[in-house]
Amino acid sequence: MSSALPPHPPLDKYYEGAARRERFVRDIFDETAEWYDSIIGMLSFGSGGLYRRMALERGGLQRGMRLLDLATGTGVVARAASAITDHIVTADASLGMLLAGRAKTRLPAVEAKAEGLPFRGGVFDMVSIGYALRHFADLQAVFAEFHRILRPGAKILILEITRPRSRFGLAVLRFHLNRVVPLFARLRSGSRDAQKLMHYFWDTIDSCVPPDTILSALRAAGFDDVRRHVELGVFSEYTGVKR
Numbered sequence: 001m002s003s004a005l006p007p008h009p010p011l012d013k014y015y016e017g018a019a020r021r022e023r024f025v026r027d028i029f030d031e032t033a034e035w036y037d038s039i040i041g042m043l044s045f046g047s048g049g050l051y052r053r054m055a056l057e058r059g060g061l062q063r064g065m066r067l068l069d070l071a072t073g074t075g076v077v078a079r080a081a082s083a084i085t086d087h088i089v090t091a092d093a094s095l096g097m098l099l100a101g102r103a104k105t106r107l108p109a110v111e112a113k114a115e116g117l118p119f120r121g122g123v124f125d126m127v128s129i130g131y132a133l134r135h136f137a138d139l140q141a142v143f144a145e146f147h148r149i150l151r152p153g154a155k156i157l158i159l160e161i162t163r164p165r166s167r168f169g170l171a172v173l174r175f176h177l178n179r180v181v182p183l184f185a186r187l188r189s190g191s192r193d194a195q196k197l198m199h200y201f202w203d204t205i206d207s208c209v210p211p212d213t214i215l216s217a218l219r220a221a222g223f224d225d226v227r228r229h230v231e232l233g234v235f236s237e238y239t240g241v242k243r
């Protein structure tokens with residue numbers, strides 16, 4: 001069996017060792033769930049829902065398709081998808097995030113980890129993952145699960161923020177995500193955890209495996225036509241088709 005592929009090394013600043021990562025991630029999302037939507041509005045300059053819908057269309061979502069929006073959080077991607085298809089199931093490891101999303105959507109919601117999904121094989125036409133890849137424990141295990149639950153010919157869409165290659169772009173993004181957004185999160189919510197979550201976001205982006213590693217892992221998991229489309233130098237859209 002191949003060894004695990006974590007999206008970044010353990011971040012000792014937040015938790016001690018890889019074994020504590022899952023608990024840390026679940027707890028911090030549970031604790032900040034009520035603030036999530038207002039904070040990411042700031043992250044994306046308010047264009048979050050619109051951008052996610054355009055990315056879903058670029059990724060091949062069409063009317064009538066059965067979509068699993070995994071790591072759905074409060075359902076931002078799922079709500080954007082509901083303008084395109086009626087057949088959506090959502091899942092997330094954080095019950096707090098799912099409950100915070102209940103006021104905004106009544107889509108079916110399942111508490112589940114990406115590494116072991118409670119769905120039969122071959123039941124979905126597409127799986128979408130918005131800004132959660134950096135939080136998974138093992139990309140190989142997660143991609144194998146996606147491959148299992150999709151029917152042959154089905155699509156995958158992974159949205160992520162990628163560390164810019166230029167020094168100027170990196171400096172600008174770091175200032176925004178590691179200074180402006182955490183401060184805003186603290187002022188908006190009064191919550192130290194919300195501030196910590198935003199610093200954590202930046203640290204996971206900064207230490208994430210490069211795009212080529214993600215593309216190779218998707219191919220190794222059995223996806224064809226694997227591509228990365230980039231918007232504004234930082235918004236990555238990974239796509240692939242189940243063999």
Ligand SMILES: C[S@@+](CC[C@H](N)C(=O)[O-])C[C@H]1O[C@@H](n2cnc3c(N)ncnc32)[C@H](O)[C@@H]1O
Nearest residue numbers: 029071072073076093094097113114130132135
């Ligand atoms: C940054 S939020 C993204 C929410 C939403 N997809 C969006 O686009 O705004 C990341 C989500 O991933 C979830 N998550 C983290 N690790 C997970 C795992 N192993 N399995 C399932 N969900 C996970 C978190 O609970 C959180 O709701």
